[in-house]
Amino acid sequence: xxxxxxxxxxxxxxxxxxxxxxxxxxxxxxxxxxxxxxxxxxxxxxxxxxxxxxxxxxxxxxxxxxxxxxxxxxxxxxxxxxxxxxxxxxxxxxxxxxxxxxxxxxxxxxxxxxxxxxxxxxxxxxxxxxxxxxxxxxxxxxxxxxxxxxxxxxxxxxxxxxxxxxxxxxxxxxxxxxxxxxxxxxxxxxxxxxxxxxxxxxxxxxxxxxxxxxxxxxxxxxxxxxxxxxxxxxxxxxxxxxxxxxxxxxxxxxxxxxxxxxxxxxxxxxxxxxxxxxxxxxxxxxxxxxxxxxxxxxxxxxxxxxxxxxxxxxxxxxxxxxxx
Numbered sequence: 338x339x340x341x342x343x344x345x346x347x348x349x350x351x352x353x354x355x356x357x358x359x360x361x362x363x364x365x366x367x368x369x370x371x372x373x374x375x376x377x378x379x380x381x382x383x384x385x386x387x388x389x390x391x392x393x394x395x396x397x398x399x400x401x402x403x404x405x406x407x408x409x410x411x412x413x414x415x416x417x418x419x420x421x422x423x424x425x426x427x428x429x430x431x432x433x434x435x436x437x438x439x440x441x442x443x444x445x446x447x448x449x450x451x452x453x454x455x456x457x458x459x460x461x462x463x464x465x466x467x468x469x470x471x472x473x474x475x476x477x478x479x480x481x482x483x484x485x486x487x488x489x490x491x492x493x494x495x496x497x498x499x500x501x502x503x504x505x506x507x508x509x510x511x512x513x514x515x516x517x518x519x520x521x522x523x524x525x526x527x528x529x530x531x532x533x534x535x536x537x538x539x540x541x542x543x544x545x546x547x548x549x550x551x552x553x554x555x556x557x558x559x560x561x562x563x564x565x566x567x568x569x570x571x572x573x574x575x576x577x578x579x580x581x582x583x584x585x586x587x588x589x590x591x592x593x594x595x596x597x598x599x600x601x602x603x604x605x606x607x608x609x610x611x612x613x614x615x616x617x618x619x620x621x622x623x624x625x626x627x628x629x630x631x632x633x634x635x636x637x638x639x640x641x642x643x644x645x646x647x648x649x650x651x652x653x654x655x656x657x658x659x660x661x
Contacts, residue, residue, distance in 0.1 A: 356512075357436045359437075368400065374443040374444045374446075379449075420524055432512065434511060443551035464542050465510075466544055468546050469482050469546065469549075470551065480554075490542070492533070496533055500529070501533075504529050563606075599631060
């Protein structure tokens with residue numbers, strides 16, 4: 338560990354309320370903005386743990402320019418995965434609450450203030466998430482708001498049917514949530530959803546119906562890892578098979594997973610296998626128009642399909658505009 342900043346102190350003497358974990362890997366174009374969005378929080382009782390899996394010193398050189406003594410730098414050890422970086426951050430954290438921020442995203446200034454207030458007011462909640470996210474282009478222009486469902490309290494078994502919570506950026510959780518559960522380092526995608534499924538069986542979740550985080554949309558994020566998503570989808574489906582089939586809504590949960598598998602196979606170039614998954618979903622619900630549409634779209638090929646998918650996602654994000 339290297340402690341950054343102009344003030345020298347013993348790490349063990351700190352007792353921050355929140356540990357903010359920022360994994361980074363050669364993201365020199367965005368990491369400084371991410372850190373600044375934490376430092377601008379109205380709630381200031383935190384430490385920032387930067388877990389650096391970079392193969393160069395570029396990110397470290399940017400991070401060391403910050404003079405805030407609450408920023409702590411850790412070269413990543415073990416597997417250079419996002420899940421591994423978050424686990425390392427959890428193990429090094431001293432806060433009562435854990436928050437995550439990806440190195441290419443941002444927080445709104447009152448994010449921590451509003452979420453900590455919820456956790457303090459109600460001890461029954463283990464995790465608070467924001468059900469809305471601003472979506473921003475790489476040039477900083479906000480193009481809309483992404484909406485997620487709001488499920489208050491027990492999100493299980495609904496969480497088996499889709500990631501209601503979203504990614505880690507909008508989440509803050511009590512540290513006790515991670516005493517027995519860590520991110521699966523075998524997953525190179527969807528590791529957040531896998532975590533929410535497991536935590537959803539043990540803790541109550543609380544949504545805040547307000548955009549408190551900013552999701553940055555850029556080329557690498559939009560085109561990354563279709564094979565990784567396919568592999569992760571298959572792993573989670575196999576891991577959670579018993580949960581899916583024993584849930585109170587097992588039939589619908591199974592249908593949703595076959596649709597997800599179909600999408601993952603199609604995006605990865607396995608059109609024939611994708612159609613088999615879609616066919617299973619159609620047999621489970623012959624009245625699902627969406628399943629028929631996806632089945633038909635599988636004939637246009639993965640490249641064109643993925644381009645259409647990205648276009649539709651951009652068109653359906655929302656119409657809200659806001660200067661951050």
